[in-house]
Amino acid sequence: AIQMTQSPSALSASVGDRVTITCRASQAIRNDLGWYQQKPGKAPKLLIYAASRLQSGVPSRFSGSGSGTDFTLTISSLQPEDFATYYCLQDYNYPYTFGQGTKLEIK
Amino acid sequence: QVQLVESGGGVVQPGRSLTVSCAASGFTFSSYAMHWVRQAPGKGLEWVALISNDESNQHYADSVKGRFTISRDNSKDTLYLQMNSLRAEDTAVYYCARAGWLAWGQGTLVTVSS
Numbered sequence: 001a002i003q004m005t006q007s008p009s010a011l012s013a014s015v016g017d018r019v020t021i022t023c024r025a026s027q028a029i030r031n032d033l034g035w036y037q038q039k040p041g042k043a044p045k046l047l048i049y050a051a052s053r054l055q056s057g058v059p060s061r062f063s064g065s066g067s068g069t070d071f072t073l074t075i076s077s078l079q080p081e082d083f084a085t086y087y088c089l090q091d092y093n094y095p096y097t098f099g100q101g102t103k104l105e106i107k
Numbered sequence: 108q109v110q111l112v113e114s115g116g117g118v119v120q121p122g123r124s125l126t127v128s129c130a131a132s133g134f135t136f137s138s139y140a141m142h143w144v145r146q147a148p149g150k151g152l153e154w155v156a157l158i159s160n161d162e163s164n165q166h167y168a169d170s171v172k173g174r175f176t177i178s179r180d181n182s183k184d185t186l187y188l189q190m191n192s193l194r195a196e197d198t199a200v201y202y203c204a205r206a207g208w209l210a211w212g213q214g215t216l217v218t219v220s221s
Contacts, residue, residue: 095154
């Protein structure tokens with residue numbers, strides 16, 4: 001199975017900060033990667049698909065990049081509602097695999 | 108509106124079986140593949156299984172292969188996950204999700220404990 005290594009596992013930041021989260025795949029996955037936001041007690045929400053395509057309705061401060069094995073999620077200017085846990089997911093082949101998650105906390 | 112509602116969770120003893128369900132509405136269920144994803148308490152997300160729209164293909168995580176079976180009844184707009192030989196490490200909230208990842212249920216908690 002493809003391993004997705006996500007970093008950092010936790011991140012403290014302030015409103016207005018720019019933050020970057022990375023995912024590295026154990027083998028090339030083209031651009032078959034999505035980014036998800038999850039808040040406590042809620043189901044995940046799709047933010048980015050195909051590595052860099054912004055899902056409709058998601059604020060433009062979220063962006064994704066990468067291809068092959070290295071991917072990033074960037075939030076350009078953190079808002080209070082962005083404090084949550086973020087996951088990457090490869091859907092290149094089965095079994096699909098998530099990264100371990102990044103908990104974004106208020107500094 | 109698109110809605111997915113899981114049910115059937117509960118407490119089950121190790122080694123026993125349980126089936127959870129996901130009732131779909133607001134879209135043409137038979138046109139979409141469906142996933143199960145789980146999340147152990149305080150832990151990250153784990154993809155569990157997928158079934159194609161016409162049931163012709165199923166795929167599983169290595170951790171559940173041979174113990175879990177994903178199925179669907181398109182006449183009832185319902186997705187199932189039959190879980191056999193349950194282990195403590197299967198304790199989790201189980202979410203169903205539509206292919207494309209834009210629709211998720213609220214989750215149902217399965218606790219495996221004696």
